[in-house]
Amino acid sequence: MMQLDESILRGHYAHLVDRPFFPWILESMMATPVIVLCLKGKDAVAVVRAMTGATNSRVAAPGTIRGDFGMSGQENIVHASDSAESAEIEIRRFFRPEEIFDYEPCTLRQLYAPDEI
Numbered sequence: 001m002m003q004l005d006e007s008i009l010r011g012h013y014a015h016l017v018d019r020p021f022f023p024w025i026l027e028s029m030m031a032t033p034v035i036v037l038c039l040k041g042k043d044a045v046a047v048v049r050a051m052t053g054a055t056n057s058r059v060a061a062p063g064t065i066r067g068d069f070g071m072s073g074q075e076n077i078v079h080a081s082d083s084a085e086s087a088e089i090e091i092r093r094f095f096r097p098e099e100i101f102d103y104e105p106c107t108l109r110q111l112y113a114p115d116e117i
Helices: 006-012 022-029 044-052 065-069 084-094
Strands: none
Touching: 006 022, 006 084, 044 065, 044 084
């Protein structure tokens, strides 16, 4: 859990800082602490993006995070990296190196076929 500030959000949303709705993003993203996490696995980016659902929560499928818990196109409740390259940048933005741990879960062999590990 962390509290986002304007500096980190200006970096994260650099492509939007000149848009008229950017102040809304700042207000929303700094209103409460957020939960940040870093996940690893086969096709992790695609899997997590499927779990989050469409950006506009009103059209996100039921069973997705946005579909079940959101109602807005702007306030879309969750962010997910759009590529492995973006994920690397965002991991460095939100985590210190000593906060990232790599381990093998005891369920790994039940989650993946041998040729997927």
